Amino acid sequence: MTLRPIRMRDQRAWREVNRRNREWLRPWEATVPPAPPGHMVQRPTYRQMVRHLRHEAHAGRMLPFVVEYEGRLAGQLTVAGITWGSMCSAHIGYWVDQAVAGRGVMPTAVALAVDHCFRNVGLHRVEVCIRPENAPSRRVVEKLGFREEGLRPRYLHIDGAWRDHLVFALTADEVPEGMVTRWHRGRPRPDVPHK
Known part of the structure; x- marks a missing residue:
């Protein structure tokens, strides 16, 4: 699994x-x-989307990534809303190809992004906002040990209406060992039968 910056030449794979x-x-x-x-x-074209993501990245407000699994594009993860000063925080949004869901791809991608944000970028806090009904996405943050902080009523416009979101967050001091280490330590080993 790889997390890397989104590129214009990802267009065909991303669209597919x-x-x-x-x-x-x-x-x-x-x-x-x-x-x-x-x-x-109008919904932006792929090229317009990538141009916008790159502009925001160059301004220090966003980190746009694609997720690759076994050498193929399998999703997207964006660290957005990067705020400096006394806050030093951001939020993460993501989606993954249903064909690879449940294989640990997105928890690994989120763990890599959080480690990058805390260790390299210098952020203090990262949050993920998820619709309460989105059980697969909630499992991602629960597996990684994000703390649930509460509900944001009518937080984002999703699927044609303003939707409530649960807020999950972590601060750098909560994961001194790093998210990837925490994630791998918490995963069942293939040679150990689990119930």
Whole structure:
């Protein structure tokens, strides 16, 4: 499993995975609220999306990644809303190809991103906001030991409406050993039968 910056040349693979997973991702993917009368909102093209992500990355506000599994694009992870000063925090959003869900791909990707944010970028806090109904995404943060902090009512526009989100968070001092170490230490070993 690899986490690396998103590239323009990922377009074909990204579109194929996104198209194949459209119905599976639809209930969890952010949407744009309806525009005021007389205005039109268009979904950005892949190239526009990557340009925006790169611009935000160069400004120090975002870290856009793709997730590769066994050499193939398997999802996307974005560290966004990077805030400096007295806060030093960010939030993480992600999606994964349903074909590889349940194999530890996304927990590993989130663990790598958190370690990068804490050890290399210098952030103090990372949070993940998840719809309460999104059991697979909740399992990711629960496996990694994120702390549940509460509910944000009507937090994000998802699938055509404003949706509540649960907030999960970690601070750098809660994982001095690093997230990847914590994740691997907590996973069952293949040679040990588990119940």
